[in-house]
Amino acid sequence: MNRKFLALALASTALFTSTAYAEDVTLTIESWRNDDLALWQEKIIPAFEASHPGIKLKFTPSAPTEYNAALNSKLDAGSAGDLITCRPFDASLALYDAGHLTDLSDMEAMGNFSDVAKAAWQSDDGSASFCVPMASVIHGFIYNKDAFAEVGVEVPTTEAEFFAALDKFKEDGTYIPMAMGTNDQWEAATMGYQNIGPNYWKGETGRQALLLGVQKLTDEPWVAPYRTLARWGEYLGDGYEAQTYPDSQNIFTLGRAAIYPAGSWEISGFNTQADFEMGAFKPPVQNKGDTCYISDHTDIGIGMNAKTAHPEAARAFLTWVASPEFAEIFGNALPGFFPLSKTPVELEDPLAKEFVSWRGECESTIRSTYQILSRGTPNLENETWGASVAAIKGTESPEDLGKKLQEGLASWYEPQQ
Structure with missing residues (x-):
């Protein structure tokens, strides 16, 4: 070269x-x-x-x-x-x-x-x-503003007001008070128990106490939400036991139901499908003036x-x-x-603005079953699905559900033993 x-x-x-x-x-x-x-x-x-x-x-x-x-x-x-x-x-x-x-x-x-x-x-x-x-994603309730105006229902902030609103829709008969089924199980826990529960167990305070073994699933803050869910069944419409998640979405977006227990992930789809104006309200507190807690789930x-x-x-x-x-x-x-x-x-x-505004009004927490507590068998997340369905259907008492879940968790999770 x-x-x-x-x-x-x-x-x-x-x-x-x-x-x-x-x-x-x-x-x-x-x-x-x-x-x-x-x-x-x-x-x-x-x-x-x-x-x-x-x-x-x-x-x-x-x-x-x-x-x-x-x-x-x-x-x-x-x-x-x-x-x-x-x-x-x-x-x-x-x-x-x-x-x-x-x-x-x-x-x-x-x-x-x-x-x-x-x-x-x-x-x-x-x-x-x-x-x-x-x-x-944030949990709460999405509602049909037209239905509320038509039946003359105020947006509830307490549990007493929430059930009064459901009663009013039930008496009026034009709308199913609330669209949720129990066929697919997960939504009974996710949009039911984990939605309203943080107001009972005080968000992160209760969740951390459960992780540390300081609180148990038989304690009142963990049993009480099942007692409230047990009242939901009469407002979910005929045949809710066989109603799937897509069924519930359709019932609400077609304007047949007044309230939808929700996760904020529904917003985009509902905006496309519903031809009525929607609003959202946060999980009702027990008493006026109580600190509110929301599931703001990572x-x-x-x-x-x-x-x-x-x-x-x-x-x-x-x-x-x-x-x-x-x-x-x-x-x-x-x-x-x-x-x-x-x-x-x-x-x-x-x-979306309505949902996210709650961060400034309430304490945020995450779903109680997601960190550490669902690593073993029985899996607490999956067990909570079945328990939430049983509470809504009334097939088991809230106290028995708490006892069963606690026994399952304690069988493998050392801090609860």
Whole structure:
């Protein structure tokens, strides 16, 4: 090889190398939210890339039911994306314990979130935080404003007013007082027990006491919500026992029911399907002036693959996810999925605004069964489904349900033994 040719070859190699180093870093995001693809492509990715030249994002979701298995396979094979969308509590904790997720506790941006928001993606002792919180869902009741005006019913704030409203709709007969079935079980617990329960067990105070073994499921704050649910059955309409979750959604959005025990995730769908104006009210308190508690349940976060080749770029993205800019985009594009950052977000959807306003009026907590208490057998979350159905149907007494749940939990959970 002559010198001139060698010099040209070296020059071209140097040029190629410098060009390669100057190329954008591409971060791949794993997620189960395949219904969010357009949101990421049209809003989130362009906003991030505009303020972070040199970093590109690629959103690659799986089907929700396949996500856990698909993600674990990719992680084991070393082919998973740089960023991992996190489900709350045990599924993500298992990924961290297996060394798949990075501890992000040293990120200054984690200070943008409350302890409750971070709890879904922390080690049991709280020493490690491995996902940036993205959004929560809030529980309450959605109601048909036309029905309330027509029958002359006031929006209830106490339990006495709540049952008085249900009685008035039942007597009038035009509307089913409340749309919920017990066929699918989970909604009896999620939109029933976990919706009204925090007002009884005082939110985080009771939940933490249960975790520590200081309170038991046979104690009044945990049995009382079943006593209240036992009164629901007479207001749910004929055949509620066979009514599925989609049935209940349809009954409400078709204008046949006055009230729907809800999670805020219904907002987008209901906005599309209902042709009447809707409002929302928070779980009624026992007495006027009582502190109110809401289930503001941590739902989705995002973390960093411990084996990413681009940790600095991944941290830059996670810091941006913790910012007010991301929170505003996400909160408005998906009404009913509420950003968890401490900075208030100006939401546009009136129903979403109503739900999120309760954060300023009430104490927030998460579903009582989700952290630690559903790791064993019997699984407390699944047992609470059946117990909530039994309470509504009146097939077992609230006291017997508490005793059965306590025995199940104590059979494997040491602090309750």
